[in-house]
Amino acid sequence: MxxxxxxxxxxxxxxxxxxxxxxxxxxxxxxxxxxxxxxxxxxxxxxxxxxxxxxxxxxxxxxxxxxxxxxxxxxxxxxxxxxxxxxxxxxxxxxxxxxxxxxxxxxxxxxxxxxxxxxxxxxxxxxxxxxxxxxxxxxxxxxxxxxxxxxxxxxxxxxxxxxxxxxxxxxxxxxxxxxxxxxxxxxxxxxxxxxxxxxxxxxxxxxxxxxxxxxxxxxxxxxxxxxxxxxxxxxxxxxxxxxxxxxxxxxxxGVALDEPGQDERLAIVIEHLRASVEFYGLPLGLKMFRKHLGWYIEQAPWPADPQHRREAKARICRLDEPQAVEAAMQHLWWPDLPQIRKSAVENAPQVLETAVA
The missing domain is CATH 3.20.20.70 (Aldolase class I)
Known part of the structure; x- marks a missing residue:
């Protein structure tokens, strides 16, 4: 947390x-x-x-x-x-x-x-x-x-x-x-x-x-x-x-904090993506965000296989719609959920507020 x-x-x-x-x-x-x-x-x-x-x-x-x-x-x-x-x-x-x-x-x-x-x-x-x-x-x-x-x-x-x-x-x-x-x-x-x-x-x-x-x-x-x-x-x-x-x-x-979990990390990614699109507009906002997106994927411990993460990075960073990026990130970190995780995606600001409280 x-x-x-x-x-x-x-x-x-x-x-x-x-x-x-x-x-x-x-x-x-x-x-x-x-x-x-x-x-x-x-x-x-x-x-x-x-x-x-x-x-x-x-x-x-x-x-x-x-x-x-x-x-x-x-x-x-x-x-x-x-x-x-x-x-x-x-x-x-x-x-x-x-x-x-x-x-x-x-x-x-x-x-x-x-x-x-x-x-x-x-x-x-x-x-x-x-x-x-x-x-x-x-x-x-x-x-x-x-x-x-x-x-x-x-x-x-x-x-x-x-x-x-x-x-x-x-x-x-x-x-x-x-x-x-x-x-x-x-x-x-x-x-x-x-x-x-x-x-x-x-x-x-x-x-x-x-x-x-x-x-x-x-x-x-x-x-x-x-x-x-x-x-x-x-x-x-x-x-x-x-x-x-x-x-x-x-x-x-003297005690290091735990790294954020999946809900928190997904909320951070989505908040950052949406803010970039709002600030720069499309398509520039998504283009400016892609370097961050790649690092978010590289730095996360999911999936456990580094090769899987590299392949996911290459695929997701080519997407040209913000909503597609959000869905792909949810599927990458929550692959067993058939639908977008509402707590993280639809309510990203609220999840983020809880994470930093």
Whole structure:
């Protein structure tokens, strides 16, 4: 049973109190508004937007504004900006505040070639003076707390996260998140949580550790080895939007929560699908949901045979009608029922409310 976590520790970022220490990272194509609302309903205290190009946000390009959509049902709104031009990043921060951001996050950590190729994301760790001018522009442009997400450095020969974090604090940045890898590593090898400890030792603002955190034991170890104030989840939430609440409770009482059962999991899938279709319309809403659908199928323990799950994923992700997807998911997880399970499908919101109560 999923439960909310009212006894969670808090994390203070400027004038914003985050009611938990387990945060969800901004992820392009993943943390859109339907996902953020769902994860928040399941107990997540902090779910950032997808990475938003500051230049395009300032120009109010519709698809970029949609990525930064605020919406209802969120405990707070964190808009992450990416770019390399200080003036544009400052204007992006102003626009983010106007859009309703509680926190404005700057991306100095994305390793993707299309981002670093334009000298943005983790490429900014090779140009710390430019990174500082960007931070100064953002801090001066908004009254909201500005945070930075970075990596340990560009490569093993230039691990400058601690020094950049010191400069960030002096500029007025209110928190930093550090992924325990260099850009050169991308997502290979193991995240170095001990190295994040050097950043924590260098600053007085909150430090959040990120990288390779999925289980409760990994969460505890990452916090212990880094000394960080909180932790951030990334790829581990694929197909598990409840994971932040799951780990939050585990950190509080030392007992990991059970994974959701069939009724709850089916309700989550259906709620997510319907929200995506409502937000984007058809056929885009179903297309945007398919990556999540694949992960929901992969992460579930039913059917027990992995090959059966792979075959089901291939088949169900080709369906082009939302109702057909709902029926196929019910049949996959409840194969002995001749009709759609009404408690999960027709009343998905009510089942979800019961799951998080």
């Amino acid at each position: 999923l439960r909310k976590t009212p006894m969670a520790k808090t994390l203070q970022i400027g004038d914003v109190t985050v009611h938990g220490q387990v945060l969800m990272a901004p992820m392009t194509g993943i943390t859109d508004l339907p996902f953020r609302v769902l994860a928040s309903r399941l107990g997540a205290a902090y779910v950032a937007t997808e990475m938003v190009a500051a230049k395009e946000l300032a120009r109010a390009r519709p698809d970029v504004v949609r990525r930064a959509a605020v919406g209802a049902g969120l405990p707070l709104t964190v808009i992450q900006l990416v770019g390399r031009d200080p003036e544009q990043m400052g204007e992006g921060a102003r626009m983010a505040e106007k859009a309703g951001a509680d926190i404005v996050d700057l991306n100095f950590g994305c390793p993707a070639k299309e981002v670093t190729g334009s000298a943005a994301g983790s490429a900014l760790m090779r140009t710390p003076d430019l990174a500082c001018r960007i931070m100064e522009a953002a801090v001066q442009a908004t009254r909201r707390p500005v945070t930075v997400k970075m990596r340990l450095g560009w490569d093993d020969d230039s691990k400058n996260a601690a020094e950049l974090a010191r400069r960030a604090e002096a500029i007025g940045v209110k928190a930093v998140t550090v992924h325990g890898r260099t850009r050169k590593q991308f997502y290979t090898g193991q995240a170095d949580w001990d190295a994040v400890g050097a950043v924590k030792a260098a600053v007085g603002i909150p430090v959040i550790v990120n990288g390779d955190i999925i289980t409760a034991d990994e969460a505890r170890e990452a916090l212990a080895r880094s000394g960080a104030d909180g932790l951030m989840l990334g790829r581990g939430v694929y197909g598990r939007p409840w994971l932040a609440a799951h780990l939050e409770r585990a950190l509080i009482d």
